[in-house]
Every structure is written in C-alpha cells, then in structure tokens.
Amino acid sequence: MASLETVLESFPNVSPEAIAAFKSKFEPITFQKGDLLEKEGQVSNYLYFIEEGAARSYYIRDKRDITISFSLESEFVTSMYSFVTRKPSYEFIECIEKSQCHRILHEDLQTLFLQFPEIEHTYRLILEKYYIALEEQLIFTKFKSAKDRYLELIENRPKIIQKASVGQIASYLDMSIETLSRVRSKI
C-alpha cells in the first residue's frame, strides 16, 4: 500500500510547494463495501485515490451488470469519460470492500493545473500510465479461450481474484459465471 503522499512524491521535479498545494486539495473519505463513488447519469466531479481498499467500475446493459475494471489500493479512479467531458457518466463505481480514499474536485484540479504546470505534468505522466494499462487490458480481452483470460488475470492482478465475486470477475473476463466456475475447477 502506497499513500497518496508517497505517490505524489514519486514523481520527479515537483516542487515542495506544488506537492503541498496538491495535497491540500485532497479530502480524505471512507467508503463502506457497496458504497457508490460514481453513479450513472451524474456528472463525475471527483478524482479518487484509493489508499486502501478496492473499487469496481461497471455499467448496466440489458439489465445486466457488466464490470469494466477494478481499481486497487494506490490507484486513482474516476469515471473518466464524465470527469473529462463534464457529461453524465454511463458507469457506476462501487467499493467492493471498506476503502480509505482521498478525492479532489475537478474544479480544484483544473485550478492547480493553471497554478502549477508541474502538477499538470505529473497528471499527464499518470494519465499515460493509465492509458498504457488500458491498452494492455484491451489486448487481454483478445485472448482466445476463457481459460487463457482467467490465467492472464491470475498472473497480472491476482488480488482481484481474492477481492471480487465470481459474477464480477466473470463479466470482467467476458464469460458466464458458470464458465468461470468450470475454468476454476480445472485449475
């Protein structure tokens, strides 16, 4: 587990003043299992940092709950589409366990970007990291068999398997609950 402070300080060439200003705009907040960080139809106003805990992004199609991604400790999460475009979110984000988070308002973040170009620089680096992770995920989804996709998840993000339910993992891996159950039973 890395604290928000550690993460911010891990980026090079950011002045102490900028880090202090950045930190001061984050608000600590605790969520219980099942609490929603974001709701479909509402504009996302916060960027969250998960210091401890885990969250799940999902949306509803044909009355079915489909998991888009999991966010673990030391990661940022928001409904990026909504946060960026200021339009209503198409996704929900819920905590799948009790979570200690910090969050910053969209507005405050934009102000910080103007005041401290180095903060926008840091944000850009973080965004690039997440972009790459997303690309990686997209490539995973192209793994042929259900078993291969599950093995890939074990390999890369084993914590998800401990924290999420079978149903959540199944829709994330694009397979039915029953298929996942069978895949697991055959190691």
Added chain:
Amino acid sequence: MASLETVLESFPNVSPEAIAAFKSKFEPITFQKGDLLEKEGQVSNYLYFIEEGAARSYYIRDKRDITISFSLESEFVTSMYSFVTRKPSYEFIECIEKSQCHRILHEDLQTLFLQFPEIEHTYRLILEKYYIALEEQLIFTKFKSAKDRYLELIENRPKIIQKASVGQIASYLDMSIETLSRVRSKI
C-alpha cells in the same frame, strides 16, 4: 480531413508562439500502403499525425496477426507503450493505404513541454480524448455476439470497413474471418 494546423489551433488558450514552435517540430512524411511506422522490438521515437490515409496497429501472437486498433485521418498514432516507457514496442503499425503524415520526435516533444506548459496542457487534453476512446473500445469488445460487434463498428467507425481487409477487421472484432464473412452476408 483536418490538417495538423487546424487540429492544433482548435485548442483554446494556446499562444501563436507555442503553435508555431509546435508546428515547426513536425516533419511531413509520406507512407505507401504497407509501410511500417513502428516495428515490434524497436523503441518508438515518433508521434505521428495522419493528415490523410489510415494506419493499423497490430501484434503477433502464435504466428497470428491481431489488430489492436485502426487510426484514420486527423488522428494521432504511435506505439504508446513504447513511446512513453522508452522500451521496445510490442506492436507494429502499418499504413493500410497511402498516407500523408506529420511526425514529431519524442525528444522534441518533451522539450516543447518544458518550454511551453500550454503545449503539455494541449497534449494532456488530447491524451484524455484518446483515453476515453480506448475505454469506449473496451466496452465494445464486451458486446456479446459477433453480429452486434460488427454492427457497432458500422455505426461508429464505418470508414474502417471500407479501408481494412476482412482479416484485419475480423481480428479487431475478435472473431474468425469466416464468422465475419457470414455476419456480413446476413447484413
């Protein structure tokens, strides 16, 4: 078709000097159909802008060519993983038709970021746009049936269907060539 100039100027609050500096670092270059912009195993040094034409990103797994994405005119493209991390690329990028491009060196871009925070700001906005598009693509891949995924592509990026081969589209949509052919025959 939007020129590089138009795209750069479409972002607000960028000074003429910054735009001029940005533009001056781009080099025009023409590619023929089949030419490679990026190669697996090599570090990606350029960010490309496609003024006219189309490109395809793909990688090889088990001797099979799997399409990750298509890039059309007025879009930026590079092997983001490699461009950002400075590690060897896992993907190829090829032009699927004769293309007029502009490209900027990774190094020059970083220098511009330091000289002009507004350029980094603009780049951040572009990156966010691409991030959102990638998320959208990820959600598409979760459409159940082969037919639904194809219909979704027609709806959202019909140009790809005109420009790419059946095999390229099939791997992009995660289905066999035969399945795509059958889907098409039933409209």
Added chain:
DNA sequence: CTTTGTCATTGACTAAAATCAAATTAACTA
C-alpha cells in the same frame, strides 16, 4: 437453531463461433 436469500457449483442441453476444407472471386504479374 431454522428459515430465507444469495452466491457458487455442477449437470444437461443448446447455441454460437472456430476450425478445416473446398470453391469462388479478386488482385497482381508477366
């Protein structure tokens, strides 16, 4: 404790798509 509800597993069957193979069409070259 029992009851109820939720979630995961297992089995039987069905549907969808992959593979293999052949035939047709398109594209390229000499």
Added chain:
DNA sequence: TAGTTAATTTGATTTTAGTCAATGACAAAG
C-alpha cells in the same frame, strides 16, 4: 489477357461457451 496467387465466401463438422435448471454452501434474519 492469361496465369498465378491471395483473399473471401460457403459448406460441413467440431469445439467452446452460454443458457437453463437443480443442488449445495454460507450468511444474515427471524
């Protein structure tokens, strides 16, 4: 243009995963 190669389509079959249904395992509520 004819001849050759590559790409696409179509058909037959197999494989994979989805659906439906029943059962089992827990956990919370009464």
